[in-house]
Amino acid sequence: MNVAEWAGIIGAAGSVLGGGSWWISRATRDAARATAAATEAAARANAAPAQQAANFAVLEATVKRVDEENGQLRGKMSRLEQIVRAFAWTTDRWARQMHRAGIEPEPAHPLVDEYNRTGV
Incomplete structure (x- = not known):
């Protein structure tokens, strides 16, 4: 006997006893939920590679x-x-020209001194 035949026998016996329809409806509902869950899981699995x-x-x-x-x-x-290096080279050249001409230039900004010392 297969499952459907057993369900029919149990349903018939249950209806004689008064509870067969309840058991069959519950089994049908549970089967529908399981099928829906399986279908949803399969859809998610199929959509995963596309996502x-x-x-x-x-x-x-x-x-x-x-x-x-x-x-x-x-x-x-x-x-x-490159521009900063060229500007530093140019201003250093001008400062040397001023020193040779006896003109003391104003002190450079601390960041310029740092650049002249470190190159950064």
Whole structure:
């Protein structure tokens, strides 16, 4: 005998005793809940790779954008460092010319002195 035949026998016996319909309705309801839960779990499992692919695409786009911005910022920083070096070299040359001419220049800003000492 299969499950359906057993359920029919138990349902028939239960209806004679007065509780068979309750047992069958409860079993049907539980089976429907289990089927819904299994269907939902399968849908989540099937959607997971697509969601991961979407998340990865967003991450790749973000990394690409950040790399481009980082490259631009590095270029600007390099150019700014070149300008600071050229300006420091120029002002140092002017200060030496003033010393040779007997003119004492005003003291440099402490940050300029630090840059001249350390190069940073």
